Amino acid sequence: xxxxxxxxxxxxxxxxxxxxxxxxxxxxxxxxxxxxxxxxxxxxxxxxxxxxxxxxxxxxxxxxxxxxxxxxxxxxxxxxxxxxxxxxxxxxxxxxxxxxxxxxxxxxxxxxxxxxxxxxxxxxxxxxxxxxxxxxxxxxxxxxxxxxxxxxxxxxxxxxxxxxxxxxxxxxxxxxxxxxxxxxxxxxxxxxxxxxxxxxxxxxxxxxxxxxxxxxxxxxxxxxxxxxxxxxxxxxxxxxxxxxxxxxxxxxxxxxxxxxxxxxxxxxxxxxxxxxxxxxxxxxxxxxxxxxxxxxxxxxxxxxxxxxxxxxxxxxxxxxxxxxxxxxxxxxxxxxxxxxxxxxxxxxxxxxxxxxxxxxxxxxxxxxxxxxxxxxxxxxxxxxxxxxxxxxxxxxxxxxxxxxxxxxxxxxxxxxxxxxxxxxxx
Amino acid sequence: xxxxxxxxxxxxxxxxxxxxxxxxxxxxxxxxxxxxxxxxxxxxxxxxxxxxxxxxxxxxxxxxxxxxxxxxxxxxxxxxxxxxxxxxxxxxxxxxxxxxxxxxxxxxxxxxxxxxxxxxxxxxxxxxxxxxxxxxxxxxxxxxxxxxxxxxxxxxxxxxxxxxxxxxxxxxxxxxxxxxxxxxxxxxxxxxxxxxxxxxxxxxxxxxxxxxxxxxxxxxxxxxxxxxxxxxxxxxxxxxxxxxxx
Numbered sequence: 056x057x058x059x060x061x062x063x064x065x066x067x068x069x070x071x072x073x074x075x076x077x078x079x080x081x082x083x084x085x086x087x088x089x090x091x092x093x094x095x096x097x098x099x100x101x102x103x104x105x106x107x108x109x110x111x112x113x114x115x116x117x118x119x120x121x122x123x124x125x126x127x128x129x130x131x132x133x134x135x136x137x138x139x140x141x142x143x144x145x146x147x148x149x150x151x152x153x154x155x156x157x158x159x160x161x162x163x164x165x166x167x168x169x170x171x172x173x174x175x176x177x178x179x180x181x182x183x184x185x186x187x188x189x190x191x192x193x194x195x196x197x198x199x200x201x202x203x204x205x206x207x208x209x210x211x212x213x214x215x216x217x218x219x220x221x222x223x224x225x226x227x228x229x230x231x232x233x234x235x236x237x238x239x240x241x242x243x244x245x246x247x248x249x250x251x252x253x254x255x256x257x258x259x260x261x262x263x264x265x266x267x268x269x270x271x272x273x274x275x276x277x278x279x280x281x282x283x284x285x286x287x288x289x290x291x292x293x294x295x296x297x298x299x300x301x302x303x304x305x306x307x308x309x310x311x312x313x314x315x316x317x318x319x320x321x322x323x324x325x326x327x328x329x330x331x332x333x334x335x336x337x338x339x340x341x342x343x344x345x346x347x348x349x350x351x352x353x354x355x356x357x358x359x360x361x362x363x364x365x366x367x368x369x370x371x372x373x374x375x376x377x378x379x380x381x382x383x384x385x386x387x388x389x390x391x392x393x394x395x396x397x398x399x400x401x402x403x404x405x406x407x408x409x410x411x412x413x414x415x416x417x418x419x420x421x422x423x424x425x426x427x428x429x430x431x432x433x434x435x436x437x438x439x440x441x442x443x444x445x446x447x448x449x450x451x452x453x454x455x456x457x458x459x460x461x462x463x464x465x466x467x468x469x470x471x472x473x474x475x476x477x478x479x480x481x
Numbered sequence: 482x483x484x485x486x487x488x489x490x491x492x493x494x495x496x497x498x499x500x501x502x503x504x505x506x507x508x509x510x511x512x513x514x515x516x517x518x519x520x521x522x523x524x525x526x527x528x529x530x531x532x533x534x535x536x537x538x539x540x541x542x543x544x545x546x547x548x549x550x551x552x553x554x555x556x557x558x559x560x561x562x563x564x565x566x567x568x569x570x571x572x573x574x575x576x577x578x579x580x581x582x583x584x585x586x587x588x589x590x591x592x593x594x595x596x597x598x599x600x601x602x603x604x605x606x607x608x609x610x611x612x613x614x615x616x617x618x619x620x621x622x623x624x625x626x627x628x629x630x631x632x633x634x635x636x637x638x639x640x641x642x643x644x645x646x647x648x649x650x651x652x653x654x655x656x657x658x659x660x661x662x663x664x665x666x667x668x669x670x671x672x673x674x675x676x677x678x679x680x681x682x683x684x685x686x687x688x689x690x691x692x693x694x695x696x697x698x699x700x701x702x703x704x705x706x707x708x709x710x711x712x713x714x715x716x717x718x719x720x721x722x723x724x725x726x727x
Binding site for chain 2: 087151152154203204205225227228229231233234255256257258259296298299300301480
């Protein structure tokens with residue numbers, strides 16, 4: 056054993072009472088490192104929108120919607136910022152200082168950086184990062200997770216064979232590449248990636264797993280008939296040592312675990328996820344001996360009917376979870392008072408197809424969009440494309456406004472982030 | 482070798498065994514009152530078992546010391562490990578500047594108690610309120626910290642002459658700041674709203690870690706300093722030189 060620094064011993068001695076509770080979260084599903092939370096009424100919803108050929112300019116775009124009920128333009132499009140590209144726009148994330156949104160597409164390697172602080176109603180494109188493939192070998196940036204001064208980007212695929220073998224790339228806030236980290240392929244790891252989420256108190260990074268470009272860019276009808284292709288989905292989650300960025304433990308979580316949400320209650324240290332293909336809720340927690348475990352704790356709808364849970368949104372007190380299922384267009388609420396046994400207490404069909412769900416910090420408003428992936432969305436009259444705003448009184452969801460993204464010639468509505476006038480810079 | 486056979490460690494062990502309360506700890510640590518820090522609720526990776534990547538070069542530009550003299554910031558960010566944090570002296574947010582101050586104070590004691598770190602680390606506190614935080618104000622803010630050389634550690638308290646000098650540094654570090662007014666008391670109180678960030682800079686002037694309030698813990702910072710020192714040690718060892726020149 057090597058020399059132990061006395062100073063370190065002194066620090067251990069100093070450490071003697073509970074961690075000071077630090078409020079974290081945002082509109083409940085962001086990185087805990089993001090500052091400037093919106094705890095009251097949000098003014099804007101930013102919608103990262105897939106372009107549709109022949110509809111408007113046909114390009115992916117960032118759309119600003121006015122969601123302040125007191126505003127004359129409530130429920131209307133305030134601004135449209137086109138990227139001039141159509142690359143399967145999917146997710147986005149704020150930088151730690153909430154001045155910028157990073158957004159990207161799954162069929163491409165580019166990442167667009169938008170300034171949302173100078174004029175929150177009218178974001179500006181300030182940078183395009185184009186070296187993800189060259190520097191990391193990864194393709195299809197998905198999750199953008201703020202760390203102090205940095206952005207950790209989870210990709211879904213790779214440039215070499217476009218399979219699901221992928222990893223994470225770390226950038227500084229100026230968009231300069233720092234390092235990459237391959238998803239684990241040993242000890243039960245399957246190499247796939249999807250979402251990531253951090254619990255700073257535990258130095259814990261959790262990752263989930265989906266599928267690669269070869270699958271997610273393929274028409275869903277074809278894909279589900281291809282038995283071999285259907286085997287190429289992730290069935291695992293990984294727990295990483297965040298500081299060391301090394302995987303510590305792999306959990307078997309069959310059926311493509313997607314979004315990961317740590318409880319936002321400072322007293323909790325568990326996370327929950329939903330599996331797309333098996334329609335299960337899984338809990339990740341420490342057992343009585345401090346060992347991290349993953350447990351199947353419930354189902355979403357009838358798994359035999361493959362409802363396809365696609366997004367979840369946790370309440371700020373960690374006591375409730377909204378779950379959207381794409382196939383049946385259902386929005387469900389689960390009571391998470393006992394996270395070991397989530398109990399569904401409400402459901403409502405909110406669209407013919409629904410995907411993302413975001414709630415305000417106070418839990419009184421819910422925003423829902425429609426698009427899953429360009430080639431997986433439904434056809435004909437079922438292909439509704441919208442942002443719908445709802446009020447939640449604890450018992451019933453009441454729709455307050457709708458923007459028809461097809462009628463407005465915008466595209467397919469996907470990921471959302473909330474904005475505020477109060478966060479204007481300067 | 483058993484670390485506890487080392488006389489220096491025996492001293493530390495005696496300290497460990499003898500101290501059960503924060504009051505006694507504070508007395509043992511010296512004249513400054515050190516508020517106890519909560520324990521990390523995880524076992525951190527050992528120093529040297531992980532890599533701190535180069536995040537970005539620290540920016541440079543003129544700054545002013547408490548002696549009123551202007552010098553380039555690089556004079557305070559190169560040649561030693563540097564822990565740099567922005568503050569403004571009227572900040573009252575307990576999760577902001579005061580937290581950084583407490584961490585620096587605690588670390589200074591820990592570093593002073595660690596001979597291997599003597600002369601290898603410096604602290605820099607840089608104001609982002611040049612209008613109010615003049616060199617005189619910074620001198621009063623620093624108190625004895627600016628002249629206390631215990632453990633061979635210098636703590637520099639710097640400001641700038643103007644927003645024009647300040648902003649390239651603020652932007653270069655990616656430190657956001659904006660003026661807001663807190664009217665909760667009935668009177669408008671000017672605040673500089675910002676994300677608390679503390680920067681660990683290596684001898685070459687590269688930022689190697691950035692701590693926000695959720696990351697900023699003396700134990701974590703000390704481990705990171707040790708990691709960078711071990712990296713330097715490996716780089717300068719004969720075996721490493723041989724390997725690198727092949």
